[in-house]
Amino acid sequence: MEKKLPTIKEIARRLNISASTVSRALHDHPSIGLRTKMAVKKLAAELNYEPNQTAIFFKQRKTFTIGLVLPNLREEFFSAAINGIEDVAMDHNYIVLIGQSHDDLAREQKLIESMKNHRVDGIIASISSSTTHIGHFEQMKNYEIPVVFFDRVPDAKDIHSVSCNLYDSSVEAVEWLIKNGHKRIAFLQGPPTLNMKNERLDGYMEAHKKHKLAVDESLIVSTDLSVEGTQKAFDSLMLLKKRPTAILSFNDYVTLDAIHYARQKKLTINKDICFVSYANVPVTQYVEYPPLASVEQFPYDQGVSATELLFRLIDKKTARQEAPYENIVLKSELIIR
Amino acid sequence: MEKKLPTIKEIARRLNISASTVSRALHDHPSIGLRTKMAVKKLAAELNYEPNQTAIFFKQRKTFTIGLVLPNLREEFFSAAINGIEDVAMDHNYIVLIGQSHDDLAREQKLIESMKNHRVDGIIASISSSTTHIGHFEQMKNYEIPVVFFDRVPDAKDIHSVSCNLYDSSVEAVEWLIKNGHKRIAFLQGPPTLNMKNERLDGYMEAHKKHKLAVDESLIVSTDLSVEGTQKAFDSLMLLKKRPTAILSFNDYVTLDAIHYARQKKLTINKDICFVSYANVPVTQYVEYPPLASVEQFPYDQGVSATELLFRLIDKKTARQEAPYENIVLKSELIIR
DNA sequence: ATGTGACAGGCAAACGATTGCGGAAAATGC
DNA sequence: GCATTTTCCGCAATCGTTTGCCTGTCACAT
Known part of the structure; x- marks a missing residue:
């Protein structure tokens, strides 16, 4: 047959x-x-x-495939980033292998291993929240597979990365809250692994300093991004004698969970408590109480930029040239509703 | 070096x-x-x-890769389906090539072409809304690449598919509305290409018949899934002398757009107009006025089922056995909020 | 007639792993 | 001690394509 x-x-x-x-x-x-x-x-x-492409792949030692490893596809941030990645890849006649780590280190390692076996020409990655070390990525150097991190970038030297400047917009976000009369502004951050290079917090601090506002350490709490983790963090803020009037929170999803929970607790959003967030994902348009402002991180552009960088690296590799480590920082933008 | x-x-x-x-x-x-x-x-x-896997791929005529083509990743329905697909693929030591058609036929064709060139062992697809013919999929038979459609299944013979039984739950949804006193129930359907096998409409009809309610054809409108398309369809319903009191609508995203628009028009949701929908995506939990009910389509399970079917087909192919066409229908479930 | 060069195309190796077949050496049988 | 079986391993082909090098045939100039 x-x-x-x-x-x-x-x-x-x-x-x-x-x-x-x-x-x-x-x-x-x-x-x-x-x-x-x-x-x-x-x-x-x-x-x-x-x-027969497989014969050509074999002969040319190239697969015209890039690997993409990210925490999940559920968040619109990542699915938007994929659009950028896919578009650039398609222009180069490449195709994208995908894998979700689900914020699990072991799974991330397995995916990287699998992509290495498939001899991808390069990898784009956004690390999982449980990624405490990046040996599995560094290993790729032995196989001459370039790796570009984006958005969730590990705090390490000798890597290529594309990310957003969250420092400036964090300053801006906090200043905006201050300008609107808030004096006690909480900061709900992500898990420690994603805070190695904590631009959000640095910006938060800087804004306070700039406006001669003391920072109350008890206003800085963190969540592991799960619903329960966010609720616990929120509870700890509400138990304070002097509650915050506003919360700057890790991203829109965390914020939506927090808002949902706050309403269960009979708090009035934008009166008892205000939210400013990161990501500016489109779904917030549909919700009743979206964050008052959110930092747009241009996931599509990050995806495009990361992929273009990756192709430069692949080309250099083909041409047997050295490639200096590039860490591209894109602008972010505070979007006020 | x-x-x-x-x-x-x-x-x-x-x-x-x-x-x-x-x-x-x-x-x-x-x-x-x-x-x-x-x-x-x-x-x-x-x-x-x-x-060297590429050498093995070449020799064994197998790439341990499956291709996945779907309209987009933005909708949680699809990203949830991917979870199921990825999990099963990982169990089989397979990896997933992904491609978004963005509801564009030409792009879908290009993706299929590209996946064929990469000699994927099989393809899972959910067709784009502009897919009027499926020649590009049928071509895959010449390359002995099995194709399994899921969710958005073309109306054709000689295909493998996994989908949800939307007929029964459509009947149920309409009956639920009738039971709640609605007599003029509109049906907002998707674009014609996705309506070839229109279980939603058939169920809608059946429920009317069962309850001896006449069907008013002017209550049946359709959207191309874009925001504008949905608004136009909604407008046409509101221009009727006898407006509907409820709308059964294609999916949650369309519904959210419609609700958003209805509120702009100063309509009171659940009073002037009620919505029942399909997909039951989690994001509806966060919105102010979600549809009153939504048909859960179990995307994860659909993904798992489709992938398991695909692996059966791949195994049969390897064993040089004939495989009869399978069309698996999973249960759906009306979730009332 | 000889040399020079351009042109057209073939030979064979290579990429890395797998596999049918065959054969040498060792172990066994009688 | 010779035949036979078993154990262990090598040869060579194969998958489909690419590519460096070589060869043969003309045409043309000298």
């Missing part, structure tokens, strides 16, 4: 010429005469010949 | 034995003596040998 797909050898056999001639003819190599070239192309078209 | 990865040949050279012996030793072939086997495994471990 199996239909044999036509090969170069088959074409060569039928035309009584050699396989190398066929190959060159199909590639418009100058040393092939017009007559034979035409004959080859004609027969190739008739047989519906298509080169 | 390039580190040569160790190969079987390299091990053979160092041990002064043949490559075939090394290969067999690593595979615990019985005809290899214990001494040589040990020596090979020891050296392989020292050199950190790992088989």
